[in-house]
Amino acid sequence: MKKSKQAYIDEAEHALLHTYNRFPIVLDHGEGVYLYDLDGKKYLDFAAGIAVFALGYHYPGYDEAVKNQVDKLIHTSNLFYSVPVAEAAEKLKKASGMDRVFFTNSGTEAIEGAIKSARKYAWLKDGKHDHEIIAMKHSFHGRSMGALSVTGNEHYQEPFKPMIGGVKFAEYNDLDSVRALVNEKTCAIILETLQGEGGVYVAEEAFIKGLRQLCDENDILLICDEIQCGMGRTGSMFCYQNYNICPDIVTVAKALGCGVPIGAFLCTEKAASLTPGDHGTTYGGNPLVCAAASKVLDIFEQDHIVEHVQEVGTYLYEELEKLTAETDKIVAHRGMGLIQGIELNEAPGTVIQKAQEKGLIVISAGNNVIRFVPPLIIQKEHVDKMIAILKQCIE
Ligand SMILES: Cc1ncc(COP(=O)(O)O)c(C=O)c1O
Numbered sequence: 001m002k003k004s005k006q007a008y009i010d011e012a013e014h015a016l017l018h019t020y021n022r023f024p025i026v027l028d029h030g031e032g033v034y035l036y037d038l039d040g041k042k043y044l045d046f047a048a049g050i051a052v053f054a055l056g057y058h059y060p061g062y063d064e065a066v067k068n069q070v071d072k073l074i075h076t077s078n079l080f081y082s083v084p085v086a087e088a089a090e091k092l093k094k095a096s097g098m099d100r101v102f103f104t105n106s107g108t109e110a111i112e113g114a115i116k117s118a119r120k121y122a123w124l125k126d127g128k129h130d131h132e133i134i135a136m137k138h139s140f141h142g143r144s145m146g147a148l149s150v151t152g153n154e155h156y157q158e159p160f161k162p163m164i165g166g167v168k169f170a171e172y173n174d175l176d177s178v179r180a181l182v183n184e185k186t187c188a189i190i191l192e193t194l195q196g197e198g199g200v201y202v203a204e205e206a207f208i209k210g211l212r213q214l215c216d217e218n219d220i221l222l223i224c225d226e227i228q229c230g231m232g233r234t235g236s237m238f239c240y241q242n243y244n245i246c247p248d249i250v251t252v253a254k255a256l257g258c259g260v261p262i263g264a265f266l267c268t269e270k271a272a273s274l275t276p277g278d279h280g281t282t283y284g285g286n287p288l289v290c291a292a293a294s295k296v297l298d299i300f301e302q303d304h305i306v307e308h309v310q311e312v313g314t315y316l317y318e319e320l321e322k323l324t325a326e327t328d329k330i331v332a333h334r335g336m337g338l339i340q341g342i343e344l345n346e347a348p349g350t351v352i353q354k355a356q357e358k359g360l361i362v363i364s365a366g367n368n369v370i371r372f373v374p375p376l377i378i379q380k381e382h383v384d385k386m387i388a389i390l391k392q393c394i395e
Contacts, residue, residue, distance in 0.1 A: 005038050030057030033375045033382055046374040046386055047363045051228045054255035056375035062295055069291035088290035091297040095237045098250055098266035103285020107227035107253035108142025110263040114249045115146045118221045120273040122187035131187040132166040134178055140197035141225055150190050175210040188221040193239035196228035199366020200334050200341030208243040221248040221271050231255035232376055235310040235337035258296045262289035309376050313337035316383050329394050338376055341369040354393040
């Protein structure tokens with residue numbers, strides 16, 4: 001017999017480690033850009049599982065690709081080759097312009113690989129163990145120890161110190177603050193090409209181009225974390241492509257698998273410092289998740305997902321600008337493509353909860369920011385619907 005929603009919540013709270021304050025909703029299934037809870041209540045989804053479900057729920061062809069691979073072979077270990085892995089890697093190379101791919105299970109593991117690649121790159125040059133990484137304040141790169149160490153949020157780090165050594169923090173969009181930290185030990189500069197968790201901050205062109213130049217002048221590797229802003233979300237396949245620069249290392253996850261756990265770090269031939277024995281993963285990029293990623297990359301190309309983001313992202317931007325102008329409760333509006341945020345003059349918890357009651361899912365970021373990271377397939381009518389609900393909740 002089906003239990004009540006509250007019974008499942010109680011059961012979960014009893015069994016799970018309490019690391020999340022979850023919303024009191026038990027989700028059951030999804031369709032398109034809508035989610036449904038256990039009681040059949042429908043929600044317009046402007047969170048997409050935190051920027052994961054780029055193609056929404058049950059996009060034509062996606063489920064079949066995953067199911068077909070389940071029937072064939074789910075896992076091989078990385079000791080063997082398989083068709084889905086080779087295909088996904090080749091498509092990711094093409095989409096990103098990078099030369100080499102290492103598949104992981106998550107975003108945080110992609111960051112670990114990027115850090116190891118940078119450290120080894122520098123070690124190969126001078127054999128020293130004192131290399132430094134410059135990261136950004138208010139950044140987010142994940143929860144494992146290496147990724148946490150380059151995350152510019154003291155609150156997340158404090159109980160787990162010491163962090164890995166040699167990480168310094170600069171101000172995002174302040175090239176001089178980065179330049180001031182560069183010395184002969186610096187092996188990498190890591191940043192989110194667009195800061196997501198920190199409150200949706202877009203990088204200025206002069207900043208990104210300046211970082212590329214700074215790295216070139218000093219033989220430092222530029223690592224762009226595209227785990228949240230990559231895979232079409234900003235209106236380019238990868239956000240760095242908006243700036244016409246090429247990083248040395250790129251991290252991807254979230255929308256790469258559109259729901260199955262896969263991430264990757266990609267690098268240029270120059271930054272491909274890792275060799276057999278340096279790094280590994282049992283599950284990472286197994287045939288199942290690579291079949292999903294491979295299909296996702298096909299769909300992006302065939303169905304012009306990026307072009308769609310440009311169109312509907314511009315519309316979302318215009319509508320949020322209008323809303324911002326209408327009320328003093330919104331103090332700022334930022335973002336690009338389908339990653340945007342509005343900053344309120346108070347904590348966004350009440351608005352988020354009211355929105356849920358009215359059938360809209362949005363999430364927060366940074367201080368007082370409501371973040372919009374919907375499936376990339378939303379239409380203008382969904383934007384209108386979202387804005388109408390949001391307006392009522394803010395008023
Ligand atoms: C920019 C960025 N990097 C890294 C991560 C960590 O990814 P994961 O949660 O898959 O470990 C996230 C997750 O939100 C992220 O937004």
